[in-house]
Amino acid sequence: MVSGLINANPVVYEKKERRVRSAPSDADEYAVESIDQQEVFDHIRDIKDPEHPYSLEELKVISEDAIEVDDHRSYVRVTFTPTVEHCTMATIIGLCLRVKLIRSLPSRYKVDIRVAPGTHSTEAAVNKQLNDKERVAAALENPNLLDMVDECLAPSYE
């Protein structure tokens, strides 16, 4: 057992089957395609956990059901569940989710990220930090943090 990990033995779950998006045969290639839960999930499911070689999907940190999308209002809320309730990696995971969605969704989108109610010991503090864009902008100018985020995001671009 490796010492020093926040959660040394996480439960690993099976990945959900990848669905192929069905395209109607008379699809107009110029039509605006609306963004749905599945698309948002596909953007973030392969993000790697900061301390384990598993994806956020495999650790059930995120699931499709915990994504709320209102394409008409250009709004997404992702609720994630840290593997342990005192997880100090929660802000890094939240930062990864935010960065991936900023890079993947159209700029008109407003994104809220939060930890699932009752799953983290400092829930309010983590949520406040993740939704303060000034703190997020400053964090992403920190080379060490940015490296960490990019490492977690690398698998999701494969």
Place this chain on the structure above:
Amino acid sequence: MELEDGRFELREIQKLEGHTDRVWSLAWNPVTGVAGIPYVFASCSGDKTVRIWEQSPSTASWECKAVLEDTHTRTVRSCAWSPSGKLLATGSFDATTAIWENVGGDYECVSTLEGHENEVKSVSWNASGTLLATCARDKTVWIWEGEQGNEFDCVAVLQGHTQDVKMVQWHPTMDILFSCSYDNTIKVWADEGGDDDWACVQTLGEPNNCAGFLVSGHSSTVWALSFNHSGDKMVTCSDDLTLKIWGVDTISAQSANGYAPWRHLCTISGYHDRTIFSVHWSREDIIASGAADDAIRFFVENKDKDGLVDGPLYKLLMKEEKAHDMDVNSVQWSPGEKRLLASASDDGTIKIWELAPVSC
């Protein structure tokens, strides 16, 4: 002109492009736009630069006259002109504050103020231009005094906020400093002994019942504040989606040689539906607010309360729903005769607006 009787429209005069990242803040040069001097303002951005914009006297169109770069190494978060319009202070995430001087059309960095441990978030000059305040994520507020030859000495480091300080703003006439924070409070700082003996004299805090006295503060990060022209009212805006108006009794403030307690007058809620980042009170008492819902709203005092004693003290004058394609980070009224407003956004653009009466 009676504001509440007339109908207004917001005209987009020009959209200014040039910054390559989000525009965080902007500041009008206070001595421009009058006596034939063309309007000038500065903007600062996540692209680490500051841009100086000037209105061409011949075409009335706005042009970028200078790009101030290679000094700050990270986001430039805040900028402010000295009251004389000669110096521009810029605060950056690189933990420094730079002082720029306009020398024959060229802007030179004449001083760099170091001391904060991390991101500087706001800079503000006092009314006489002798003092500069800065604040940072390190939870402190610093007061600097300008000396001969663009030397700046730190005369006070103010500790009291429990989280990062988002904005500092001097009172428009008195040497009283206000700061607002991620800790949900607004603090008032005064030089009590008159000998750089700066201390926190009041905290406008979270909603609570303190000794039977209800304090109606903000319930989340306070992002910005602005004073009315005479300085007896202040508006604050917050992540709690409200604007709050605070008032002070000016007679007792003058007799007390400056400081008198501020109290909550009213809360404007139910308008913006995402974080309100910026608020600015015009000389004509129009409050402009810009928010993460991409909208700009205008509020005025409600002089016609329909006979209701408890009617709202302020009402919505008008709103511009899609003012920008992304979050509105800063709204600033121009000096001078015109009713111009500049807005800065995450979409990388700045817009110049004119609030004008609807022509019949």
